[in-house]
Amino acid sequence: MPVRLAPSAAGRCRRRVHLDNDPQAPRERRLAADDGARHRIADMDAHRDRVVQELAVAFPGAPEGASAWDVLDAGGRPPVVLGLPLASEHRVGDPEMVVWLGDGYVPVIVRSHRTTDQGAGAVLSSPAEPLRRTVADGRKPRPHQSDVLALAHLYRLLGEQGLASDTALGGVIGRGHADAGEPGAAHDDAENVLWHDLSVLLPEYDRRFADRLAVATAARAGQVLARPTRIGECRRCPWWPVCSVELEAGHDISLVSAGGDTEVLLGAGVRTVDQLARMPADEVAELPLTGIDPATARTRARAWLVGAPVVRRHGRITVPRADLELDVDMESYLDDGAYLWGTFLTGPAVTRLGLTAGYRPFASWRPMPDADEGRAFADFWGYLTELRRLAAEHGLTFAAYCYSRWAEERWLRSTPVRYPQVPGMPGTAAIEAFCSGPQWVDMYQQIRDQFIVPGSMKLKSLAPLAGFHWRDAEPGGENSMAWYRTAVGFDGAAPDVASAERVLRYNEDDVRATLALREWMTHRSGTVPTAAELDARVF
Numbered sequence: 001m002p003v004r005l006a007p008s009a010a011g012r013c014r015r016r017v018h019l020d021n022d023p024q025a026p027r028e029r030r031l032a033a034d035d036g037a038r039h040r041i042a043d044m045d046a047h048r049d050r051v052v053q054e055l056a057v058a059f060p061g062a063p064e065g066a067s068a069w070d071v072l073d074a075g076g077r078p079p080v081v082l083g084l085p086l087a088s089e090h091r092v093g094d095p096e097m098v099v100w101l102g103d104g105y106v107p108v109i110v111r112s113h114r115t116t117d118q119g120a121g122a123v124l125s126s127p128a129e130p131l132r133r134t135v136a137d138g139r140k141p142r143p144h145q146s147d148v149l150a151l152a153h154l155y156r157l158l159g160e161q162g163l164a165s166d167t168a169l170g171g172v173i174g175r176g177h178a179d180a181g182e183p184g185a186a187h188d189d190a191e192n193v194l195w196h197d198l199s200v201l202l203p204e205y206d207r208r209f210a211d212r213l214a215v216a217t218a219a220r221a222g223q224v225l226a227r228p229t230r231i232g233e234c235r236r237c238p239w240w241p242v243c244s245v246e247l248e249a250g251h252d253i254s255l256v257s258a259g260g261d262t263e264v265l266l267g268a269g270v271r272t273v274d275q276l277a278r279m280p281a282d283e284v285a286e287l288p289l290t291g292i293d294p295a296t297a298r299t300r301a302r303a304w305l306v307g308a309p310v311v312r313r314h315g316r317i318t319v320p321r322a323d324l325e326l327d328v329d330m331e332s333y334l335d336d337g338a339y340l341w342g343t344f345l346t347g348p349a350v351t352r353l354g355l356t357a358g359y360r361p362f363a364s365w366r367p368m369p370d371a372d373e374g375r376a377f378a379d380f381w382g383y384l385t386e387l388r389r390l391a392a393e394h395g396l397t398f399a400a401y402c403y404s405r406w407a408e409e410r411w412l413r414s415t416p417v418r419y420p421q422v423p424g425m426p427g428t429a430a431i432e433a434f435c436s437g438p439q440w441v442d443m444y445q446q447i448r449d450q451f452i453v454p455g456s457m458k459l460k461s462l463a464p465l466a467g468f469h470w471r472d473a474e475p476g477g478e479n480s481m482a483w484y485r486t487a488v489g490f491d492g493a494a495p496d497v498a499s500a501e502r503v504l505r506y507n508e509d510d511v512r513a514t515l516a517l518r519e520w521m522t523h524r525s526g527t528v529p530t531a532a533e534l535d536a537r538v539f
Contacts, residue, residue: 003216004092007109007150010208013233014215014226015243021216030238036478037236039485043334044112046491047175051110051127051190052096055082058128072163080130081105088160090213095154096173099130104165107154108173108193109147114335115174115194117142123195127173133195141194147172152198152205168198176335177369177418229262230254256300256454261291276301277539295531296452302534304454309465311452312530318450319521320441322399323349324391326384327511330408331503333481337368338411339488341380342507344515345387349396355387359508365500367488374419377411382424388439403459403514404444409435443514446521452531463513466520470509472502480506 009017019025033041056064063071064082071078077100085094095107108130116122119140125133151170158164174189198205218225228243229252237243247255251273254262268287270276276284276298287294303311325347331340340363350357362380364372384400391398402408412435416425434440447453447462455461460475472479480503486493487500 002089003213003220004087004090005153005209005212005216007093007153008146009212009216010153010205011146011149012212013231013237014212015228016233016237016239017212017215018219018224018226019239019242020219022219022222024222025219025239026242029241031241033238034474034476034479035482036476036480039482040478043485043490047112047190048096048110051173052083055080055097055127086154086157086161088157091153091157091160091209093150093154093157097127097130098158098163099171101131101165101167101169103167105158105163106165106167106169106171107151107158108171109150109154110173111144111147112175112334113144114142114176115144115147115172115189116140116192124192125171125195126191127193130171130193136192141196144172148196148198148201149205149208151196152202153209155198155202156205156209168202169195170198171195228252231258251305256304257297258291261289261297264289265297273301273304274539277305281535299452299531299534300454302537302539303452303529305539306529306534308529308534309453309455310447310462310528311454311534312525312528313450313452315530317521317525319443319446319518320399320438321518321522322391322439323347323396324353324355324387324398325515325518326387326398326400327514328384328400328402328408329507329510329514330411331477331480331484331507332407332411333368333484337364337370337373338377338415339364339366339368339373339484340503340507341377342504342511343380343383344508344511346515349391349394353390353394353396355390359511361504361507363504365488365495367490371419371422374415374422374425377415377419378422378424378426381426385426399439399441401441401443401514401518403442403510403517405435405440405442443517447517450521451528459510459513459517463516466513466516466524468509468513468516470506470513472506472509475506475509 003021056062059080059082062080062082063078066085068081068084079100081098083094083096084098086092096110097108098105099108116139118138120138122136122139122141123133124136124139125131148170151172155164155168155170171193173193177188215225228246230247231254234240234243253265253271253273253276256273256276257265264287265276270279279298281295284294284298287297289297299311324345327344329342330338331342332338340361342359342361344359345355345357360383362376362383364370364376366372388398412431413428416428416431419425444457447457460470483499483503486496487503489495
């Protein structure tokens with residue numbers, strides 16, 4: 001049976017392609033999908049089904065599925081074919097739609113993510129009128145290399161069937177409204193086909209596909225062309241339990257480096273953590289690393305070898321503290337909206353001002369997207385503003401803390417723009433002033449600035465340093481989305497109170513974790529080794 005690769009192969013990790021095609025690979029050790037991943041996949045499938053149904057309505061009588069080959073084999077060239085299964089000697093794929101351009105077809109696929117951002121240059125059309133392509137005002141393509149590689153794969157498949165247009169185009173119907181407007185508006189990515197010019201990428205796709213095909217073919221024959229290395233894809237790869245054991249046993253350099261830096265180190269003959277840790281300082285300084293400073297790279301390697309989860313950059317650790325401290329954590333559902341703003345109030349002035357310490361959530365329990373998101377945000381902002389006012393009125397200090405500000409700031413900035421009519425909604429100037437001011441403290445940045453971390457910078461990885469642990473046995477952002485779906489009764493199910501309580505408990509632990517890290521940094525981080533101490537050791 002010939003090796004046939006799907007549209008995802010060209011963008012996939014080489015080692016994963018090997019394991020997927022190796023008949024002797026230990027499939028029993030693959031990581032099972034958790035509830036969050038299963039719900040995410042189900043949600044993606046539901047979105048695809050909705051779009052496909054809408055296309056069927058827009059093109060009544062269009063050939064569909066395997067039966068469309070009867071029409072095509074008879075010489076028919078309908079304007080649109082839906083769900084056409086494609087297969088050649090080494091490729092398979094099934095685009096949701098192919099569109100006739102006059103001399104051949106081009107593929108259109110459906111994805112469950114945003115495809116455009118504010119900007120310029122996006123070529124869009126309505127799914128119902130795919131040939132009416134225009135350059136959209138105010139929209140630019142959102143980079144998704146996997147989408148373009150998949151389209152290139154399908155375009156080549158059409159070519160192998162003698163059906164491809166000479167114009168190398170491919171379209172993507174996405175999902176999610178832009179941050180500047182409400183769902184269903186003209187900029188809703190589900191209401192547009194984003195068109196990509198594939199001609200520039202085709203040589204890169206061809207190179208990648210040839211490589212992945214060679215890897216897969218060798219794997220079928222019991223040969224190995226791809227060794228494991230840690231990359232971003234590993235975070236969600238079912239084969240990670242297999243690869244991680246091999247990487248850790250060999251002290252692979254990718255465990256403490258990333259991206260292009262790994263390639264630089266390999267090019268310099270540095271293949272293991274031990275080799276980097278033992279390099280003389282003057283040789284390390286010559287490494288043309290771009291991700292981190294070379295000296296920091298060596299310190300990370302040394303920290304990994306001695307089992308230190310963090311290393312102090314300098315002797316003294318400081319973190320901004322205040323009379324009133326509010327830890328903040330937001331929960332969102334995909335690109336559809338932020339349904340929960342969780343807060344945890346502490347500080348020496350809480351009792352003095354007659355405030356209630358502890359956790360306070362501001363939530364909407366309606367399926368996102370929904371305008372009630374705006375109400376929940378306005379309530380949260382009102383609480384935050386009142387605390388800031390009280391602190392200023394009494395000559396006290398105030399600080400709000402998050403972990404990795406990008407996530408919170410996306411929704412801090414976009415929600416007032418999308419729901420300006422909600423009572424109590426702040427203006428964009430007030431949001432910008434807060435986000436750029438000293439009262440907004442990113443604990444992720446505090447850790448990054450003052451510590452060298454050889455492993456993960458995720459809150460779930462670092463909070464145990466402070467002795468903090470989540471009450472839920474399966475804490476995680478993806479799982480919380482699954483609990484949220486159940487809580488609000490997605491897909492017509494009855495809302496589930498227990499799942500809502502689970503989300504709140506998880507969110508409360510998130511804000512308590514940032515507080516625990518802050519307390520640890522203030523009072524107990526002095527026991528952590530410094531970079532200078534590791535530099536002085538002989539490895």
